[in-house]
Amino acid sequence: MLRVAIIGGGPSGMMAAIEAAKGIGRGIQSVTLFEQEPKLGRKLAVTGAGRCNLSNDGVQASAYHGPDIDWMETLLERFAVEDLERVLYRLGIPIYKTDDGWYYPLSQSAASVVSILEERLVGQGVTMRVATTVKRVSYSQERKFILSFTDNTSGQNYTEDFDKLIVASGGKSYPELGAKGRFFSQLEALGHSINPLCPALGPIDVHLGSFTALKGLRFDAHTAIYDGDECLGRSFGNLIFTKNGLNGPGVMNLSHLVSQNPKKSLELELNFIGQWIEELAETATDEANQSSLRALLLRYFTPKAVDFFISETGLNPNKQVQQLTEADFQRLFKTLSMARFPITGAGDYSNSQLTAGGVATEELDPCTLESKIVPGLFIVGEAIDVFGPCGGYNLHIAFATAYLAGKTLAESNNKFKET
């Protein structure tokens, strides 16, 4: 009978433990979950601003950064959005979808999700060792994983061996919520390659110049990052002007490009009217339209934003739309759709939601997440070099990888017994 250890009690570790524990009594003797924090799922509890954005209709291989597309396709064929919906429903977490395809629990509460998973762990007989940090792991000739860990409450050190190990230790982001990236060195020591780590899904700092006047205002805008004439990436989403630049999904989806290119002089382009440009052009050229320039823009923006945009163009806000010249329109469109700002930096691990980089996916089987280097070792969740945009893409991967690894162990029955 196998003794299974799981390092990390975030969403991926909890899901992996619940699945693996289904094999207890049928090939698995015990499942032990190690979490260094006194509570499980501290980061999960704050996701989606406390509402827990679990997945997205846009989940598909091409939406993710990191692995080659075939690896990602194989993984998502085995665990698509419908699979997550089914698995969570069975655990007692029904989910629903917003009009724009973002999935949340019916409770709209990340704290409820954590509590349900905790109850399931207890119910399935998982041995929980919270406030316990796994410091070292070694792999013996007998193919056992020897874990050295410290009980953080008593300060006592222990060593125990296990037959199978699932590493769900996360990345480096928001270290105060648990994961600090310290376990990557152990994975490296076991022979795994760790692709360069950097903060992702964070704010982008820019020289706002006169646009500082928009501080505190939110827009749905198209964003793009340029290195000279070369566009490194585009996104669309809600963003907010801050003291140092911009924050919100519209820029967070691009922040890794800034972190990955620290030496380049990058620029951020904002297009505030991309989604309305045709409507605006039609309205502006409609001969029956008797409105002023200010009234035209008030269709799309708040008065504060409109007054700022018009002052940037230098045009008279009361000028009738019909009297605007071609040159006036050019000035207007330039301000509204091609505003460019020099980038001065991006968020660090303290304010970026994710860690890009991590364990190289080619070293893991995408069907089971088992290591191709160390048999019996599985690596899941944010520790792997895969990340997606804001919108539930990353919890989807945490749950998908964990489910597949846990299920593989639960169904192994006697398959692993002799190894």
Ligand SMILES: Cc1cc2nc3c(=O)[nH]c(=O)nc-3n(C[C@H](O)[C@H](O)[C@H](O)COP(=O)(O)OP(=O)(O)OC[C@H]3O[C@@H](n4cnc5c(N)ncnc54)[C@H](O)[C@@H]3O)c2cc1C
């Ligand atoms: C503010 C914020 C909001 C977010 N919102 C969303 C969202 O709405 N939707 C979405 O898809 N994603 C969101 N994310 C990202 C999402 O939280 C992560 O993708 C997810 O938590 C990764 O899960 P994980 O289990 O792999 O890692 P983690 O959640 O980081 O869990 C890893 C756990 O392992 C423990 N650990 C590490 N090393 C050891 C060790 N040596 N011994 C014992 N324990 C150890 C850590 O303490 C930690 O609890 C958000 C992230 C943040 C920071």
